[in-house]
Amino acid sequence: MLSSSCWLIAAGIAFIVAERPSPIRIPAQLLALALLVLGVLLRLNALLAAPILAAYVIWPDRFAWRRTVLAYVPAGITLFLGVQVVYYGVLGATRQNALQSIMIFDLGGISHFARENQYPVEWSEVENRQLLDSCYQPTEWDIYWRLEPCEFVMHKIEREKGLFGTSAIPKAWLLAMARHPIAYLEHRSAFMWNFLAGSNPTMWVADIEHPPERIFQDRPAFTALVSLHDALKPTPLFRAGSWLVLCLAVCWFGWRWADTREGAFALGTCGSAVIYVLSYYPVGVASDFRYAYWAVVAGLVGAVVAAAPSRSLQGEIEGRSGYCFGAAGSDAAVQDL
Numbered sequence: 001m002l003s004s005s006c007w008l009i010a011a012g013i014a015f016i017v018a019e020r021p022s023p024i025r026i027p028a029q030l031l032a033l034a035l036l037v038l039g040v041l042l043r044l045n046a047l048l049a050a051p052i053l054a055a056y057v058i059w060p061d062r063f064a065w066r067r068t069v070l071a072y073v074p075a076g077i078t079l080f081l082g083v084q085v086v087y088y089g090v091l092g093a094t095r096q097n098a099l100q101s102i103m104i105f106d107l108g109g110i111s112h113f114a115r116e117n118q119y120p121v122e123w124s125e126v127e128n129r130q131l132l133d134s135c136y137q138p139t140e141w142d143i144y145w146r147l148e149p150c151e152f153v154m155h156k157i158e159r160e161k162g163l164f165g166t167s168a169i170p171k172a173w174l175l176a177m178a179r180h181p182i183a184y185l186e187h188r189s190a191f192m193w194n195f196l197a198g199s200n201p202t203m204w205v206a207d208i209e210h211p212p213e214r215i216f217q218d219r220p221a222f223t224a225l226v227s228l229h230d231a232l233k234p235t236p237l238f239r240a241g242s243w244l245v246l247c248l249a250v251c252w253f254g255w256r257w258a259d260t261r262e263g264a265f266a267l268g269t270c271g272s273a274v275i276y277v278l279s280y281y282p283v284g285v286a287s288d289f290r291y292a293y294w295a296v297v298a299g300l301v302g303a304v305v306a307a308a309p310s311r312s313l314q315g316e317i318e319g320r321s322g323y324c325f326g327a328a329g330s331d332a333a334v335q336d337l
Contacts (some may be wrong), residue, residue: 001290001293003038003039003040003042003046003293003294004296004297004298005297006036006038006039006042007035007036007053007269007272007294007297007298008269008297008298009032009035010031010032010035010036010039010053010057011032011053011056011057011265011268011269011298011301013028013031013035014028014029014056014057014060014265014268015265015305016028017029017060018060018061018261019061019261029057029058029060033054033057036053036054036057037079037082040079040082040083041086041087044083044098045283046276046279046294047076048076048276049272049273049275049276049279049294050075050076050079050272051071051072051073051075051076051079052068052072052268052271052272052275053268053269054075054079055067055068055071055072055075055268056264056265056267056269057268058071059264060261060264060265060268061261062258062259062260062261062263063254063258063259063263063264063267063268064258065258097164100164100165100169100170101141101285102285103170103172103173104141104144104145104153104169105140105141106173106176106177106184107119107169107172107173107176108131108135108136108141108143108153109136109183109186109187109188109190109191110176110177110183110184111131111132111136111176112132112135112183113180113182113184113186114176114180114183116132116180117132118172118176119131119157119172120157120168120169120171121156121157121161121163127152130150131150131153134149134150135149135150135153138187138190138193138194138287139194139198139286140285140286140287141285141286142286188281188282191280192280194287195240195284195287195291196239196240196241196244196277197239197241198239198287199233199234199238200238200240200287200288200289201287201288201289202229202233202238202289202290203229205226214226238289240277240289240291240292240295243273243277243292243295243296243299244273244277244292246270246295246299246300246303247270247273247274247277247295247298247299248270248274249303250266250298250299250302250303251266251271251274253266253306254267254270254306255267257306262305262306262308265302265305265306266302266303266305266306269298269301269302270298270302272298273297273298273299273302276294276295277292277295
């Protein structure tokens with residue numbers, strides 16, 4: 001949510017200064033770009049969507065797809081290098097092999113759909129049967145990491161064999177995709193469908209210290225909020241796919257006003273949100289609704305702003321109609337004379 005808030009503020013700043021003079025506009029754009037980078041640091045898969053929003057922040061008065069396409073790769077590379085410098089240079093963060101968690105999830109999915117073990121280890125007959133049948137769920141990689149009864153996967157790979165974080169996992173992953181590309185696509189499509197249309201985790205209410213109790217049970221306001229949440233959760237409001245569709249609709253509508261600051265805002269925010277949500281197809285490892293927050297925020301705000309050019313254009317058309325009517329009336333008066 002913090003990442004989405006940073007991006008929303010960045011887009012708002014760019015929108016406000018789009019028609020301001022350079023002495024005001026440039027410092028504001030630099031601040032907006034800093035907030036965009038902060039959003040990327042908070043959610044790394046945002047790297048794929050950030051260049052779209054960055055192009056809007058730099059050119060907020062109108063959206064031009066050619067320059068956005070040309071700037072996409074350089075902006076993405078710059079942001080990626082910036083993440084490396086900040087994480088491992090400035091902050092001294094420890095590498096946790098996050099990419100290999102994606103690979104572990106993919107290897108489990110490919111094993112399930114290909115009906116053949118793809119991990120670089122051997123299992124017992126019972127473990128292999130579980131791996132191919134009951135373990136796989138297109139929801140999250142935690143199934144293989146910490147959830148019973150299939151936590152044996154990471155226990156053996158990481159603790160017994162010491163393979164997690166080594167080159168053995170990427171090699172097994174590449175080999176599995178080369179041998180079973182259809183199984184890989186089946187797994188990724190199943191995950192994405194669940195992410196977009198499934199009833200996924202939304203609001204955390206469990207008491208970690210006293211499971212399975214619920215937190216704040218003695219607070220009426222929180223209880224009312226939970227009741228509202230429970231009533232709305234089965235609706236499209238809590239489906240990531242609904243907000244993806246809204247963002248696509250805003251992009252389609254805003255494309256006609258791409259040469260206005262309103263259209264540029266709609267395309268910059270919702271365009272990046274579309275890429276952001278779709279990025280979970282290859283890299284998603286969990287289906288929580290919170291991963292679609294940027295699409296929710298961008299879709300709502302983008303829809304409101306995208307409606308502004310239509311009113312402006314209507315006023316312009318009415319003005320032109322009045323001018324034409326007046327000109328015709330003047331001609332008629334001249335003829336009468």
